[in-house]
Amino acid sequence: GNSVTQMEGPVTLSEEAFLTINCTYTATGYPSLFWYVQYPGEGLQLLLKATKADDKGSNKGFEATYRKETTSFHLEKGSVQVSDSAVYFCALVKTSYDKVIFGPGTSLSVIP
Amino acid sequence: SQTIHQWPATLVQPVGSPLSLECTVEGTSNPNLYWYRQAAGRGLQLLFYSVGIGQISSEVPQNLSASRPQDRQFILSSKKLLLSDSGFYLCAWYSKAYNSPLHFGNGTRLTVT
Numbered sequence: 001g002n003s004v005t006q007m008e009g010p011v012t013l014s015e016e017a018f019l020t021i022n023c024t025y026t027a028t029g030y031p032s033l034f035w036y037v038q039y040p041g042e043g044l045q046l047l048l049k050a051t052k053a054d055d056k057g058s059n060k061g062f063e064a065t066y067r068k069e070t071t072s073f074h075l076e077k078g079s080v081q082v083s084d085s086a087v088y089f090c091a092l093v094k095t096s097y098d099k100v101i102f103g104p105g106t107s108l109s110v111i112p
Numbered sequence: 113s114q115t116i117h118q119w120p121a122t123l124v125q126p127v128g129s130p131l132s133l134e135c136t137v138e139g140t141s142n143p144n145l146y147w148y149r150q151a152a153g154r155g156l157q158l159l160f161y162s163v164g165i166g167q168i169s170s171e172v173p174q175n176l177s178a179s180r181p182q183d184r185q186f187i188l189s190s191k192k193l194l195l196s197d198s199g200f201y202l203c204a205w206y207s208k209a210y211n212s213p214l215h216f217g218n219g220t221r222l223t224v225t
Contacts (some may be wrong), residue, residue: 034213043118043202043216044156089156091214093206099171100146100206100214104155 002027006103021075023090031092033073038087114139118203118217131190135203143205145186150200198224
């Protein structure tokens with residue numbers, strides 16, 4: 001069945017460091033891929049998305065590229081801030097009648 | 113624009129008491145609706161989802177049930193809460209339009225004492 005795997009962390013970085021959170025997926029066909037962010041005590045917010053191979057989603061300095069050949073959708077940011085401390089979830093969906101499949105989440109802490 | 117309302121924000125209930133959490137969506141019709149639970153420091157567990165009125169799919173056998181009495185209303189219930197029901201409950205909706213992302217409510221923090 002469909003699944004999402006991501007590094008669980010916790011990941012601790014210093015401010016202005018480069019961030020990569022790996023995400024790989026298993027699915028047939030061409031799913032849509034998403035990154036969500038959850039700040040402490042809040043619900044999940046959509047961070048970025050990509051709907052076809054080689055698409056690059058971007059938002060708030062974060063980027064992720066849909067790589068069909070490696071079935072990956074790694075999240076990157078060139079310079080993290082303390083305010084980026086949160087839990088990040090990778091997710092996929094195949095069709096509008098399917099369930100959205102989430103990875104286990106990666107906790108990120110950015111220290112000054 | 114579409115909005116999702118989930119309440120209450122926090123709830124403390126004794127073991128054995130009933131539960132009712134409500135979620136409503138505005139600004140869209142015939143959405144897919146979801147209930148997730150998140151235990152402390154853990155990932156998301158899909159509890160129920162619904163693709164239409166009266167259509168409920170259960171993902172995990174448990175002490176909870178869900179109902180969808182109206183197109184944009186989704187209710188999570190329990191007749192008798194257990195300690196293990198404590199957690200952060202999230203409602204979400206998803207348009208059947210292609211490539212639509214999942215939109216989440218702000219969550220309900222449930223503590224069963």
